Amino acid sequence: MKILLLGLGDSPVRSRFIANHCENFIGDIVEHEILTFGYNDGVDIKIGIGDDFSQVFNKLPEGWQPDFCLFWEIEWNLLPEGIEKVPCPTVALISDWDYDIHLSKLYAESFDLVIVIADFEKEALQAIGANKVEVFDRAWAMKEFINASPKAMKDRKYDIVYTTFIDNSLHPERSAWVSRLCGLSDKYNILIENHLPGYKDYMALLGNARLVFSHHRFGSMSGRVFEAGSQGAVVVDTGASVSKLLDPDRDYISVTADNFSSKIEGILSDTKRLQRMSGRIHRKVSGNYEARDHFRRFLKFVDDRLKLERTLSEAVNAEEAENLIKKGTIYYYSYFRTSQGPSIVDGRRRLLLLSAEKFEEAAGPGPSARARTNLAIAKAAYGFLFGRKQFFDSGVDDCIDILKGVTGNCPQYAMAHFNIGLLYLRVGKFSEALDNLKTALQLFKDENSDVDIWCLHNRDYDLFNDFLRKELNDNLFLYCRGDNEKAVKKTRNLYQSFIYYLIALIEEKNRKVYSALEALRKSERLCPDSRLTLTMLVQKLVLLGYKEEGLEMYGKAIGLMPVNIALRLEYIKVLYLYHMDKQAIDEIRILLRTIKTVSRYKNKSSEIKTALDNFTRLKRNPGYSFDPGRENVLNGWLGMLMSCLKKDPKNINLISRIVAILHELGRTGNSLELVSDYTGKYGNELSSKELPALGDLHDHLVKAADEQSNFYAEKLKRINDQLSNVSPL
Numbered sequence: 001m002k003i004l005l006l007g008l009g010d011s012p013v014r015s016r017f018i019a020n021h022c023e024n025f026i027g028d029i030v031e032h033e034i035l036t037f038g039y040n041d042g043v044d045i046k047i048g049i050g051d052d053f054s055q056v057f058n059k060l061p062e063g064w065q066p067d068f069c070l071f072w073e074i075e076w077n078l079l080p081e082g083i084e085k086v087p088c089p090t091v092a093l094i095s096d097w098d099y100d101i102h103l104s105k106l107y108a109e110s111f112d113l114v115i116v117i118a119d120f121e122k123e124a125l126q127a128i129g130a131n132k133v134e135v136f137d138r139a140w141a142m143k144e145f146i147n148a149s150p151k152a153m154k155d156r157k158y159d160i161v162y163t164t165f166i167d168n169s170l171h172p173e174r175s176a177w178v179s180r181l182c183g184l185s186d187k188y189n190i191l192i193e194n195h196l197p198g199y200k201d202y203m204a205l206l207g208n209a210r211l212v213f214s215h216h217r218f219g220s221m222s223g224r225v226f227e228a229g230s231q232g233a234v235v236v237d238t239g240a241s242v243s244k245l246l247d248p249d250r251d252y253i254s255v256t257a258d259n260f261s262s263k264i265e266g267i268l269s270d271t272k273r274l275q276r277m278s279g280r281i282h283r284k285v286s287g288n289y290e291a292r293d294h295f296r297r298f299l300k301f302v303d304d305r306l307k308l309e310r311t312l313s314e315a316v317n318a319e320e321a322e323n324l325i326k327k328g329t330i331y332y333y334s335y336f337r338t339s340q341g342p343s344i345v346d347g348r349r350r351l352l353l354l355s356a357e358k359f360e361e362a363a364g365p366g367p368s369a370r371a372r373t374n375l376a377i378a379k380a381a382y383g384f385l386f387g388r389k390q391f392f393d394s395g396v397d398d399c400i401d402i403l404k405g406v407t408g409n410c411p412q413y414a415m416a417h418f419n420i421g422l423l424y425l426r427v428g429k430f431s432e433a434l435d436n437l438k439t440a441l442q443l444f445k446d447e448n449s450d451v452d453i454w455c456l457h458n459r460d461y462d463l464f465n466d467f468l469r470k471e472l473n474d475n476l477f478l479y480c481r482g483d484n485e486k487a488v489k490k491t492r493n494l495y496q497s498f499i500y501y502l503i504a505l506i507e508e509k510n511r512k513v514y515s516a517l518e519a520l521r522k523s524e525r526l527c528p529d530s531r532l533t534l535t536m537l538v539q540k541l542v543l544l545g546y547k548e549e550g551l552e553m554y555g556k557a558i559g560l561m562p563v564n565i566a567l568r569l570e571y572i573k574v575l576y577l578y579h580m581d582k583q584a585i586d587e588i589r590i591l592l593r594t595i596k597t598v599s600r601y602k603n604k605s606s607e608i609k610t611a612l613d614n615f616t617r618l619k620r621n622p623g624y625s626f627d628p629g630r631e632n633v634l635n636g637w638l639g640m641l642m643s644c645l646k647k648d649p650k651n652i653n654l655i656s657r658i659v660a661i662l663h664e665l666g667r668t669g670n671s672l673e674l675v676s677d678y679t680g681k682y683g684n685e686l687s688s689k690e691l692p693a694l695g696d697l698h699d700h701l702v703k704a705a706d707e708q709s710n711f712y713a714e715k716l717k718r719i720n721d722q723l724s725n726v727s728p729l
Contacts (some may be wrong), residue, residue, distance in 0.1 A: 001303060002065035003089075005057070006077060009042030013344050018199040019142050019223060019291060022072060030291050032299060035060070039078065039345045047668050049350045053082040068306055074107055075099070078334045078345045079328060083110050089306045091115065093138070097125060099170070099469075100216075101476035103333035105129050106326055113305060118220035118241045121499025128480045136301050137245055139223045140291040141230035145203050146383045150282055153210050153275045159188035160236070161209035163195055163202065163224070166600070167276060168531050169466045169559045170675045177215050177238065178598065179562035180260055182590070185597040188268060207231035209266070210252070210274060213240070221245070224253065229285035232278040236264065251281050257726065321362045325371055328358030330457065332378050336459045352382040374456045376402040381460035384426070391584055396427050404634040414443035415455040418495060421502070422458065432508045437506075441499045453479060453491050467498050467532050495504075497527035504536060511647030512559055513640075513654070517544060531561055538567075543637050548576065563594055565601055565702040569611060573633050576615050588612060634665050650682050652690045659697060668708045669699055 007023050008014050011647040014021050021414070026034050026269060037056045045059045055093040062065075071079070083090060092111040097104040108114055108130035116122050125133045127512050160181060168175055181190055191209075196202040204213055210230035212235050219239030225246070235252040237243075255263050267274055288294075298522035333699060335351035338344040345351075359375035376399040383391025386480050401421055406416035421436035443449040458471060467471055471494050479487035490638040499524035506517035521535040527533065534557040541550035554571045566592050575584035594610060595601040614629035640660050649652060656679050662671040675697055 001067045002064060003035070003299070003301065004060075004069045005034055005036045006040045006069070006071045006074065007036030007043045008077075008344060009036070009038050009040030009074075010391055011040050011042075011344055011346075015199065015221075016195070016197065017220060017663045018180075019140065019145070019227060020073070022291075022295055025142060025292050025295070025681065027300075029295065031065075031296075035064070035066075035444050041348070046355070047080065049078065049345065049347050050354050051080060053080040053086055056080065057087070067438075068302065070302075071111070076337055076344050078338055078347065078351070079110060079330060084245045088200060089113065091302055091306070092124060095121075097121065097128070098473055098477065100333045100459075100562055101473045101480070102329050102456070103127065103337065105476075105480065106330055112286055113302070115302070118218060120218050121220060124477065127482075128477065132305075134301075134305055136201060136298055137221055137241070138294070138298055139221055139288045140294040141226045143183065145199070145227075146230040146286055146290070147203075147207055147282075148230060151207060153271055155277055156208050156210050156233075157189065158191050158209040160190045160211045160213055160264070161205060161233075162190075162192045162213035163205070164192065164215075165194060165556060166317060166563060166598070168564060170470050171217060172560065173217060173342075173530075174215060175211070175563050176257075179594075180257070181213065182594045182597045183259065184264060185593050188264075190597050194600055201225065203231060206233050207717070209233050211236050211264070214242075226285045229281040229289075232282045234267070234274060234281065234408035246281070246284070250277065251284060252277075271592070277468045297552075301426070304664065321364070321368065321371065324358045325374065328355045328362065328374060330369075331355035331358065332374070332456060337647050349386045352385070356382065369406050369413040369450070370452055371418065372402055372406045373413070373416050373452075375417075376406075376423075377456045377458060378399075380419075380423060381458070384460055392427055396423055397543065399423055411452065411703055412443065412446075412449045414440055414449050414451050414495070415493070417443055418499070419458070419497060419587075421499075422461070422464075425502060425506065426461065434503065434506050437499050437502055440494060441503075444496045444499070451488055451495070452490055453488060461707065463502075463532070464498075467501065467530060468494055471527075474587075490537070493526045497523045497530060498525065498532065501530070501533050511644040513540065513544065513644045514651070529560060531557070535564075535567060539570070541687065543640060544653075547578065550579075564593060565591060565604060565608070568594075569608060572612075573629070576617070576629055577633050584615070585618060586616075631665070634661055637661055640663070649678075650685065652678075652686065652693045656697060657691060661698065663704050666708065666711075668701070668704045671704065675701060 005023070005026070014024060018024050029261045032593050035045065036043040037047060039047060039049060045056055047055055066088050068089040068091050069086060071077070071090065073095055074092045075096055077554065077619075086165065089486055090111045091113045092107065093105065093115045094108065095117060097108070097116075105128045108125050108128050111248060112131060113128040114125050114133045115138075116125055116133060117137060117139075119135055122135050143194045148159055162178070162181060164174060166178060176193055181192060184190060191205075191660065193205065194259050196205065206228045206392045207599075209228075209504065210233065212224065212233040213428050214222045214224045214235050214237045216222050216226070216239050219241055221239065221241040221244075222237075223681050225235050225237060225242055236255055236471045237252055238255055242248075251266055253263055267277075313347070331351050332355035334345065335347060335355070339347045339351060344482060344595065356378040359371050359378055362371040379395065379400045379402075380391075383395040387395070390469065400420055403416045403420045403423075406413055407420070410416070414612070415442035417436055421433050421440055424430075424433035425490060427724055444451065452477060457469065459469070472491065475487045475491045475494070478490070500519045504516040504519035504523065507519060517537075517540040520533055521538060524537055533555060538557055541553060551574070552663075554574060557567060558564075558572060568587060570593065575581075575587060590722060591608065595605050614632060616629060639663050641654060641661070645651070645658065646707055658674060659671045663666070679694065683694065
């Protein structure tokens with residue numbers, strides 16, 4: 001067969017995950033003619049970003065016509081314009097379809113055949129618009145990396161290895177598995193490692209592990225299964241798809257959250273069984289799943305399924321404006337999928353510029369709300385990423401003018417109002433941001449407003465990605481599956497929750513800490529599992545003295561982010577402050593296990609141990625009664641609240657909270673001075689609701705002064721008695 005393959009060329013990505021990219025071995029597939037095309041040096045036919053697909057065919061060798069075009073992991077690459085006019089079948093492999101549904105949907109609709117790796121993903125791609133979808137398990141191992149003589153199990157350094165990155169926003173379930181692994185690290189030698197820069201280093205690490213952990217968010221089979229098997233490591237997998245190719249508990253260990261610990265203990269306690277499994281999976285991978293042989297099976301699989309009548313893409317008959325919006329959307333999301341980190345397509349600013357051009361053409365002179373809002377979002381992304389100074393000087397005003405044109409013509413279009421507020425926030429115009437975000441908030445609450453769920457996401461803004469990206473994509477998928485009403489309702493709630501979170505950030509910058517707390521509570525009620533909201537909410541609750549609510553929310557936040565070490569350290573400090581020493585000690589053990597096991601946290605060890613050393617009450621022989629751990633927390637809170645008081649000097653609630661902290665620190669004199677100053681300046685301005693609070697403060701201070709006087713008298717007497725019993729040397 002003759003195959004035209006969208007390739008990576010000399011992209012550095014090819015050397016990071018070598019077995020993932022068929023370009024690394026197709027030179028050995030001599031029975032087929034494979035030509036590559038793409039955007040980087042190193043391909044057979046190089047094209048430019050924005051070029052039409054016809055330019056690829058114009059550059060083919062004379063008389064050479066492909067049997068089909070193959071787009072390998074297209075969701076991480078850029079699809080050329082004009083694919084609907086390609087004179088041969090088009091086939092795409094799509095794996096990470098859920099990261100940006102906008103892009104995946106447009107890509108899925110563009111091909112004659114889409115290949116996925118599991119049945120659930122087949123259903124998913126069909127739901128988002130793919131014409132024809134088939135499943136092929138394309139995991140394999142390259143022969144040059146298959147270890148001919150794997151280490152014996154008894155000679156391996158690690159009991160369990162898991163190579164992954166931790167992302168509580170996009171992959172919360174992965175953090176839960178990391179936490180479970182850390183829970184076994186007192187008994188076993190476990191390493192949780194970042195993705196290694198060198199593939200050889202990665203394979204060597206797998207070869208030094210008895211067990212290799214594998215998890216896929218949809219239960220699909222990861223390529224890690226056969227990579228580990230090629231090194232004689234036994235895989236522990238959480239999904240269902242592996243069992244279609246391998247025998248559970250003979251070739252690999254299948255686990256669930258409930259049986260995870262018992263199955264790990266069972267296999268690691270039986271070295272003979274572990275060695276048998278190692279030999280079995282190594283033989284199976286070596287004999288059946290070498291990359292080149294399996295790729296040949298893949299090509300036959302595709303050829304067998306292309307004996308069908310082609311389906312003409314809908315894009316041919318779509319309106320021009322709609323096609324332009326689709327093209328703009330592809331260029332926009334392709335920038336974020338291909339051009340950051342070790343770039344897949346070195347498009348840099350060109351992709352975003354093309355995106356803005358397409359949206360501008362689509363908008364034309366008419367009042368197209370989506371095209372114009374998308375235009376402003378694309379232009380803003382370009383400005384923030386590639387010309388911040390110029391953008392802050394004039395570009396942001398241009399974007400806001402575009403959006404105000406939308407709100408003038410389509411006042412119910414919520415996304416335009418939201419993006420005006422977001423832009424003002426990002427350039428530091430907080431008053432304007434607050435006004436526009438509150439307007440957007442009311443529109444998202446109004447069921448009659450226009451909430452366009454297909455409007456572009458603000459992918460250049462980290463806060464947006466962390467708060468909304470996964471959840472909004474989940475809702476788009478829900479919409480594609482036909483549950484439109486539920487998807488729109490959930491989207492309304494998500495944007496409301498995010499706006500309340502942004503309002504809290506603005507109120508915090510204005511030092512209005514109680515207003516920030518109220519906004520965060522509203523955000524949490526709308527989106528109870530928002531990790532950003534919970535992280536900020538727990539800090540405000542304990543700062544302002546809401547002990548029980550704060551502890552409850554800390555427990556919830558830790559449950560959702562079990563390997564967030566900064567959050568867990570904060571929680572330990574709060575438990576210590578509240579004299580919940582047993583719980584604090586338990587949390588310290590978990591924290592120390594985590595930083596020991598997860599390699600990315602090991603550089604935090606000294607910092608964390610220094611913090612823990614201040615918790616003198618937990619030591620067997622603390623030496624002195626002075627408690628630096630408690631003092632540090634309370635003084636930190638005091639500094640925050642005093643800075644708030646400078647901005648909001650009349651707030652009686654702030655005064656009450658500061659007095660409570662000063663009392664904890666034994667600084668009754670400072671409390672008296674503070675309340676005296678406050679009463680003298682603002683006593684006559686208090687409302688009928690605020691005046692009783694000042695009376696309560698007075699009564700509290702009277703009691704505190706008496707307690708402190710008695711405390712001083714008792715301590716002085718004790719010192720006097722001790723001195724009377726001291727004998728000179």
